[in-house]
Amino acid sequence: MTTGKVALVTGGSAGLGEDIALHLRREGYTVLACGRRADKLEAMKARGVEVFQCDISRRDDIARMHQWVVQAYGGLDVLVNCAGIAVQRSPFVEASVEDIERLVQTNVLGTMFVTQAFLPLLIARKGSVVNFSSTLAQRPRAGSIAYSATKGAIEAFTRALAIEAAEHGVRVNCIAPALVRSEIYLAAGMSAADYDKLLAARAKEFPLRRVGEPEDVTGMLSYLVSDSAGWITGLCLPVDGGAMLR
Numbered sequence: 001m002t003t004g005k006v007a008l009v010t011g012g013s014a015g016l017g018e019d020i021a022l023h024l025r026r027e028g029y030t031v032l033a034c035g036r037r038a039d040k041l042e043a044m045k046a047r048g049v050e051v052f053q054c055d056i057s058r059r060d061d062i063a064r065m066h067q068w069v070v071q072a073y074g075g076l077d078v079l080v081n082c083a084g085i086a087v088q089r090s091p092f093v094e095a096s097v098e099d100i101e102r103l104v105q106t107n108v109l110g111t112m113f114v115t116q117a118f119l120p121l122l123i124a125r126k127g128s129v130v131n132f133s134s135t136l137a138q139r140p141r142a143g144s145i146a147y148s149a150t151k152g153a154i155e156a157f158t159r160a161l162a163i164e165a166a167e168h169g170v171r172v173n174c175i176a177p178a179l180v181r182s183e184i185y186l187a188a189g190m191s192a193a194d195y196d197k198l199l200a201a202r203a204k205e206f207p208l209r210r211v212g213e214p215e216d217v218t219g220m221l222s223y224l225v226s227d228s229a230g231w232i233t234g235l236c237l238p239v240d241g242g243a244m245l246r
Contacts, residue, residue: 003028005029006030006077008079009024010111011082011083011084013040018044019215021049022044023221025048025049029078032050032069034052034053034065035054041053056106057105063117076118076127080129087146099146107147107150107153108153126170129161131157131175132175132177133175134177135176137176155236173224175220175221177217178238179212180213180214181199206240206242207241224237
């Protein structure tokens with residue numbers, strides 16, 4: 001089955017982005033995934049996902065990707081801004097300038113510039129945007145100040161863009177997961193053993209007594225980009241096992 005629709009997933013070759021790209025592919029979308037690692041992208045291509053090597057913190061990469069989408073696919077129906085980075089937790093006074101700049105450049109500016117580049121294509125098809133925040137935007141934890149700030153910026157960006165894009169029939173929403181099993185902490189330098197300990201310890205904090213799994217998020221995303229959610233825009237939705245209740 002095919003929907004005839006084209007979806008672009010940034011950060012779509014690893015972690016949660018990989019799960020989202022494969023989920024949309026199973027639902028019949030033509031899925032385009034961008035990421036930085038050639039080996040990861042090749043693995044996705046073998047699974048039926050179209051791929052493009054792109055670092056969203058680089059505007060020239062975004063411009064090349066835009067040209068590729070226009071020439072190869074003619075338009076875009078869904079944009080999922082899933083690309084993002086984390087860094088090792090530390091007191092804010094000890095956070096390096098380089099880490100803060102990398103967080104802002106990728107998590108905030110990368111999301112904004114990708115959206116700015118592809119918004120005209122989405123307007124042409126009255127498409128949909130889903131951004132990714134985190135429950136840390138509303139419930140920050142010590143040691144995550146810069147990361148939390150970038151995710152708060154994404155929530156503000158989502159609401160503001162939703163107002164402007166609504167005039168053109170484009171919906172813009174945001175998912176804010178709590179701790180979901182993915183590769184982001186491992187990519188930030190955490191060992192697999194420490195990550196397993198973190199998941200086990202944090203599971204006890206959630207009312208539903210477990211951390212999130214990728215399918216908890218992909219199901220919500222699937223709904224938000226569907227016609228069933230046609231009257232929903234500007235929403236920042238926690239997918240968090242009840243964490244925001246506490």
